[in-house]
Every structure is written in structure tokens, then in C-alpha cells.
Amino acid sequence: MTKSSERAFAVQDYDLAATLASGQAFRWQPHQDSWVGIISGRWVKLRHQNNSIIAQVAEPVQEWAWLTHYLQMETDLAHILAGFPDDAAMRSAINACRGLRLLRQDPWECLASFILSSTKQIVQIQQIIALLCQRFGDLLPVPSGHEPARNFPSAARIALLAESELRDCKMGFRAPYLLAAARSIATGRLDLNRVADLPLAEARAELVQLPGVGPKIADCVLLFAYGFPSAFPVDVWVMKALRELYFPRGKPTRQKLLHFTETYFGQNAGYAQQYLFHYMRTRRPARG
DNA sequence: CTCCAGGCGCCTT
DNA sequence: AAGGCGCATGGA
Numbered sequence A: 001m002t003k004s005s006e007r008a009f010a011v012q013d014y015d016l017a018a019t020l021a022s023g024q025a026f027r028w029q030p031h032q033d034s035w036v037g038i039i040s041g042r043w044v045k046l047r048h049q050n051n052s053i054i055a056q057v058a059e060p061v062q063e064w065a066w067l068t069h070y071l072q073m074e075t076d077l078a079h080i081l082a083g084f085p086d087d088a089a090m091r092s093a094i095n096a097c098r099g100l101r102l103l104r105q106d107p108w109e110c111l112a113s114f115i116l117s118s119t120k121q122i123v124q125i126q127q128i129i130a131l132l133c134q135r136f137g138d139l140l141p142v143p144s145g146h147e148p149a150r151n152f153p154s155a156a157r158i159a160l161l162a163e164s165e166l167r168d169c170k171m172g173f174r175a176p177y178l179l180a181a182a183r184s185i186a187t188g189r190l191d192l193n194r195v196a197d198l199p200l201a202e203a204r205a206e207l208v209q210l211p212g213v214g215p216k217i218a219d220c221v222l223l224f225a226y227g228f229p230s231a232f233p234v235d236v237w238v239m240k241a242l243r244e245l246y247f248p249r250g251k252p253t254r255q256k257l258l259h260f261t262e263t264y265f266g267q268n269a270g271y272a273q274q275y276l277f278h279y280m281r282t283r284r285p286a287r288g
Numbered sequence B: 001c002t003c004c005a006g007g008c009g010c011c012t013t
Numbered sequence C: 001a002a003g004g005c006g007c008a009t010g011g012a
Helices: A016-020 A065-071 A077-082 A088-097 A107-115 A122-136 A155-159 A163-167 A172-186 A200-208 A215-224 A236-246 A254-263 A269-283
Strands: A004-010 A029-031 A034-039 A042-049 A052-061
Touching: A016 A034, A016 A042, A034 A065, A088 A236, A088 A269, A107 A155, A107 A172, A107 A215, A122 A163, A155 A172, A163 A172, A200 A215, A215 A269, A236 A254, A236 A269, A254 A269
Parallel strands: none
Antiparallel strands: A004 A052, A029 A034, A034 A042, A042 A052
């Protein structure tokens, strides 16, 4: 296998734009007909053409597993969709966004990003993260003619910062949370690699110990970084979707709804959640 | 100007 | 156990 800086990957049922802009990851930038982002410390430009995803990198590489893994290209989406409950809401959601995928992100970047997400809209989260990377991320090689790119700052790097430096990135009351999380990881008190091997409930318990990380943020990380297929982040959007789509006239307690999410959607509940969320977010104008 | 956003943690009942 | 409130910031 020779090194190359561009490669095409055959894919089916892959909506690259919906996936990269769906609120799972916050650093992807549209660039004409392409998307520019950073994966595993590599600048990469992606575009969807016919039945392929075409990837360009800054420096030739031999191995592309970092990319196929991140994009979860091997995932059989049709199989997952076939396992969803067969009801009107799910059918509408699938119709609205077939091809939407779950990414497999770096745990630290994903955790940090979602700590910064609380009570913020997606655009604002993107702004905060852009500032953080611009100030504290390392420069990465980019092809000539492209804007400079920086890595997401490591936990070790952020652990050495002062809270005021984080506040200056406009993250407000989330600054001490991010700092404490970074320090937990930098000192080894929490080992993010170990979380991958735990059962779901234990993995969740580990993450929730971090300040600023509650059940919702923990489940985002479990789903978008670790790939726990039944992790099910419940935020106000999903709660609204569940009430409107499944209990239009009842008034179930939050408790009952949470139980519903744990039992109704099957082993790929996380995927089902992403479809419902995306459907809710896109079917009405002027939101999100 | 006021309101509130894809939560969390803490303080009340 | 369940519900209310403050938290920073910026955009509608």
C-alpha cells in the first residue's frame, strides 16, 4: 500500500453534510462542496461524490483507519434502521434524514465540547471551541492555500491554564468545569481509555463524577465518542419530541419518559435518538 | 430593552 | 424524590 494524500471510499446511505452538521461535532467547516475538519490530529477535507466519500489530507498517509473509524463507514445503516420500532414517528424521522450517521469522536474532545455545550446553541458552542483551539491548540500541517488549522488542545494543555484564560474564550461558568475535568484527566484520576471497556452503566457513572457532567452530557460522550449503541442523551429537544410524537395528549412524568427511552427503542436506541433529534430540529424553521 | 438558550449543581420542599 | 433557581454570554 503506497502513501497518498487523497482517497475515495465507497459508501451507501451516508449523508455526510447532515452527519457533520448535526450537533455531534462542532469543528467542521463547510468549504464550497466540501467539509474541512481535524481528525486524530490530521487536517482533512471531505466531499461526497456519487457513492463515495473523497478525503484529502495535508501529508500523504498509508493508513486510513483513523478516518473510516471516525466516520463509521463500515456501519450497516440499513440494518440499524431496520431494527428501529415501526411507528409513524420513527418512519417520518427516517424519511426526513436517512443517511444520518453517528460519528466516533475522540473522547477528550467530545467530553470537553459537551461540557461547553450546556445552555448554549450550536453556533455559540462552535464559537467557544474555535476560540479555545485558536488560542491553545497546536498548529497542524495544511495543504497550501488553506487557512491555518489547529488541533483541539489536549487535557494536559488545558490543565495548565488559569480559569481566567478559559473564561476569556467566552465559556462563562463552564470554565471551572472544563478546567477541573482537564485536571482529572491530566493527573490520571480519570482514565478516558479505560471508560471504553466498562459496561454502559459504569462508564456513565465514571463520567458523571466530573464536575459539569450530568446524565445528558455523559450520554452524549458515551454515544458520540465511545459508541455505546444504547446511550440515549435526553435534552429538552428530545424530551419535546418524545412528548409530542409518542404521548401527544398524555402527560407522562419525566421519569416515565426516561423509562420509555430505555425500553422502547431497542439496542440501537442512540441512533434512534439521533434521528428523532435531527427530525425535530429540522422539520420546523427558525430553531437550533 | 427583555428573554432565554440542546444543563448542571445546589438549595428548597 | 422532585422542583426551582443561579450561572455567563450573546443573539433574537
